[in-house]
Amino acid sequence: xxxxxKALTPTRFAEAFGVFVARSLEYPQIITQLVRVTQxxxxxxxxxxxxxxxxxxxxxxxxxxxxxxxxxxxxxPNAEHIRALExxxxxxGCETRLIDAPFAAEFSMDESFDLIxxxxxxxxxxxxxxxxxxxxxxxxxxxxxxVIHQSPLGFYPFYTLYNPLLERDRxxxxxxxxxxxxxxxxxxxxxxxPRYVIEPSWxxxxxxxxxxxxxxxxxxxxxxxxxxxxxxxxxxxADAIQYLKAACVEIDDELVISHPTACIELVxx
Numbered sequence: 001x002x003x004x005x006k007a008l009t010p011t012r013f014a015e016a017f018g019v020f021v022a023r024s025l026e027y028p029q030i031i032t033q034l035v036r037v038t039q040x041x042x043x044x045x046x047x048x049x050x051x052x053x054x055x056x057x058x059x060x061x062x063x064x065x066x067x068x069x070x071x072x073x074x075x076x077p078n079a080e081h082i083r084a085l086e087x088x089x090x091x092x093g094c095e096t097r098l099i100d101a102p103f104a105a106e107f108s109m110d111e112s113f114d115l116i117x118x119x120x121x122x123x124x125x126x127x128x129x130x131x132x133x134x135x136x137x138x139x140x141x142x143x144x145x146x147v148i149h150q151s152p153l154g155f156y157p158f159y160t161l162y163n164p165l166l167e168r169d170r171x172x173x174x175x176x177x178x179x180x181x182x183x184x185x186x187x188x189x190x191x192x193x194p195r196y197v198i199e200p201s202w203x204x205x206x207x208x209x210x211x212x213x214x215x216x217x218x219x220x221x222x223x224x225x226x227x228x229x230x231x232x233x234x235x236x237x238a239d240a241i242q243y244l245k246a247a248c249v250e251i252d253d254e255l256v257i258s259h260p261t262a263c264i265e266l267v268x269x
Contacts, residue, residue, distance in 0.1 A: 052081075062092070197262065208220060
């Protein structure tokens with residue numbers, strides 16, 4: 001049996017994404033990784049952020065001590081993010097370029113870069129391995145390709161368990177059934193030996209199952225499933241919520257769910 005589901009619009013994705021990120025303990029780890037990587041880049045380097053979102057990631061890794069690039073190029077297709085991204089780029093303090101274009105394996109990289117990174121954006125590509133290989137070709141000698149992505153743990157099994165039960169009103173743009181395991185396997189099959197690290201991380205779940213937080217819970221699970229959770233079948237909702245509750249543990253008086261993040265790196269010879 002499959003249940004009707006309304007896929008998130010770009011506007012609703014942006015809203016649900018904000019709720020999800022607000023409960024994430026992973027974000028500081030992302031910033032730490034990017035600070036490390038950029039500090040290892042030579043002065044005057046050029047950087048390409050594929051899926052730059054609102055620009056908060058680049059703002060925050062620079063504020064945390066990352067090396068400012070001489071040139072920063074950002075690709076972002078979501079119109080709900082573009083305005084905030086434009087503001088952040090204007091204040092970055094280096095030469096910038098914004099590419100407002102869809103995610104596609106063949107997207108044009110008409111210049112070369114010292115650093116190309118994908119921070120949770122590979123989900124959007126129908127052919128993510130081809131996309132990463134294209135990005136690798138756009139690196140200068142010694143340049144780095146960095147991918148921050150969900151591991152095969154955390155919410156990955158939740159999505160792969162419940163997504164097949166949904167009959168969406170239109171195709172889902174973000175493929176949460178893609179984990180770092182598949183990305184690394186694809187790169188290794190292409191002859192590469194990426195550096196691959198999975199780091200423990202958590203999502204704060206305090207209060208989210210309380211009646212007063214019902215709207216936040218609906219937004220949170222909507223992001224996980226990329227569909228409007230509040231409009232789903234009551235039995236489906238009950239099963240999904242029960243799963244999430246059972247996955248929680250209490251650590252130092254904090255209710256959390258384990259959601260490890262992965263970092264994949266390639267250096268161009």
